[in-house]
Amino acid sequence: MKLKKDLVISNIFRIVSYFIFTIVLMIFVLTIGNGISYFSFDFFTKAPMDGMTAGGILPAILGSLSVLALSLLFSIPIGMFTGIYLAEYGGRSAMAQLIMTAITSLAGVPSVVFGLFGLSLFCITFGFRTSLIAGSLTLSIMTLPVIASTVNEALKAIPRTVRESAYALGAKKTEVIFKVLIPYARSRILTAILIGGGRVIGETAPILLTGAIFFSTALPNSIMDPVMTLPSHIYYISMAYGENAQWMAKGTSAFLMIFVLIIYGIAFKVRRKMNER
Amino acid sequence: MSDKNRPIIEVKNFYGYYGEKAGLKDVNFNFLSKKITAIIGPSGCGKSTLLRSINRMNDEIPVYHTEGDILYEGKNVYDSDVDLTVMRKKVGMVFQKPTPFPMSIYDNVAFGPRIHGLRNKQKIEEIVENSLKQASLWDEVKDELFKSAYSLSGGQQQRLCIARALAVDPEVILLDEPTSALDPIATQNIEVLLEELSENYTIIIVTHNLAQAVRISDYMLFMYRGELIESGATSAIVKQPENKLTEQYLNGKIG
């Protein structure tokens, strides 16, 4: 009789889980399926024209890639050094606890609040105005906690004896860290960077406030120019343009989704390979 | 002065504390040059603590502090002007679990010389080949030097770690239970290797494998609860242990 209870419950749970799976699958299929039909050579090489009823999304693609590259340029080194400090230098000191708390708190702050911060610090106080650099700096602050905490945990997970073998050969602390420990943890760190990158490319709210513009014709000339990005483009079209422009939103959604799925797919593959080692 | 029977590491009135607790109590012993000395005893007796105090590996443990001296070639390793990175070239260590670095076999062995400043490619190649030969690994890996070190078996990885330690040209090699993670054949290989190496290097090995200690060592230290109970030539101790505890341990009654 007890077995029957398990059977019933497990099947209910199974059905619900399958249902969720189907919905998720449906979202992927509908978004990509319907959007892909709008892919064309023009779609990827031209700027939008005729009030979003024709043309392509090239400026948005370039804008997103620029934001991605620039923000990783800042967040990777700072995040890594912070993680290294926490794992190898801080120990249990008050300073390390403080930094750890700061990192965890930052990780929980809503993205739109980062947007406000970026607006007041970079756009206004530093005078960058709505620009690529302001948006990238804001997003790099958002990604910093993820990278820092992953590096911290990855380093802490390395077996003690590996560390000691390096010291036993007469290496100094920084040599041990950069020549042995970081390479040892490189898969995990790479996964964190990929996932961080995936987030950067998809975040909309902060970039709306600090870097995005709804229309531009070409690659940003300098980092002080505002940019079109894929997510902000989807937003503007969905909210401000009519039926005739919706095709572009669908196409952009599909492209963005495929891009993100590929990044995450690679990240999980790397993680799986690492777990097997 | 003859090279043999020269004390190379002298432990004098040495105490090691983990916080309040004494891991080592008043240890006195002279390790002789180019001999194999085994440190034996039941779990928790302090044998690893003693070994790790010699190359100050226990510095990594914040609560560990010491009293007394450990002299290497007449100089106290705990002196404040001792450069650890230089000392550890001379006193190397191999651990229980093989720990290859995430790089090729070649780069693993070359790691030590490189960080100590060697740039000459020719010289590095010589050292790598020489060390792998001394560690009895050269023939097995010479065609695959640039494969990842993880592709080697457990026993091979441990010999790689020995080669790595040899590459920085030490005088003393400390080994902390080097074969307890290996199968019997790999263990035998390492034991033969250590006997060969003792021609040129001083070997100090911690082991919980009594038979192993008897097989390969010239001298033995028996430790119990942080104290050095008995020490001396292996053959003498085995034949006629002076201390009751030693006798009990040798007969498997404690440990």
Place this chain on the structure above:
Amino acid sequence: MPIREIKHRMNSVAITAIAFTGIIVLILLFSFIIQEAVPAISEVGTKLFTGRYWYPTYEDDPEFGLLPMIVGSLEVTGLTCLFVLPLGYLLAFFLFEYARPTEKRIIKSAIDLLSGVPSVVIGAFMLIYVSPLMFKFEIYSPENLLLAAIGLTILSLPYTASLMEESLSSVDKSLKEGALALGTTRFTAGFRVVSKAAISGILNAVILTVNRVIGETMVVLMVAGGAAIFPESLFDPVRTLTASIASEMGEVAQHSTHYSALFAAGLILLVFSFILTILAGWISKKNRHV
């Protein structure tokens, strides 16, 4: 001093100095948000947080009451959690206890991939495919509270489910085996024993989910309807703090009261998330022994 030692010291200094960036950023974050919010607080007073009307663009007599948005945020978050917490737990439980290896792998991959989908894409999806369904059922506002909750549920489900599944998995196997050895059903073992042992992790997942949902912007911005009223039914449009900031910031005059009031909205969100984060940290510290 040899170069090697110089390099080592420089690197160590750099590492320590850069690690401080985290603290500096947090401090700057608070100070800038507070600084920009202060003008509105001093001009409007407590009515900023208790006023029921939000008409910032009226020229003659603008009103800056954030209460409708505060209530909106709370209602959206509450409704979403009502959906996503049980679903997340159920999914986590299924993956932990009942799923066969292939099932587990496939479903987990799908959920993990979902976690990467940007919120704007989910918002667009809801807008394009689900919102029209509202018309079919003759609901007057195709963008409403319910729609937002559904979208947010989809968005946070992967997060919640994976956090909960991790806490269940991290419980020592011997606990589950001990229960099974006593003859319990798998459900009882999982629900009454393992879940209890993992309670701090599960609680942590709940708090982090709430934090995540209340901070979400795009989905609500696109499908919640944007009316700054107090929603009385599931089908009323609603506006949250996050959506107001994102949609109105583009059109405010710098340093106007409106501008400052939006920063005040941001301040509310910042303080709330900070409290939740500290709470989560405190709970996991208390239960370290598990």
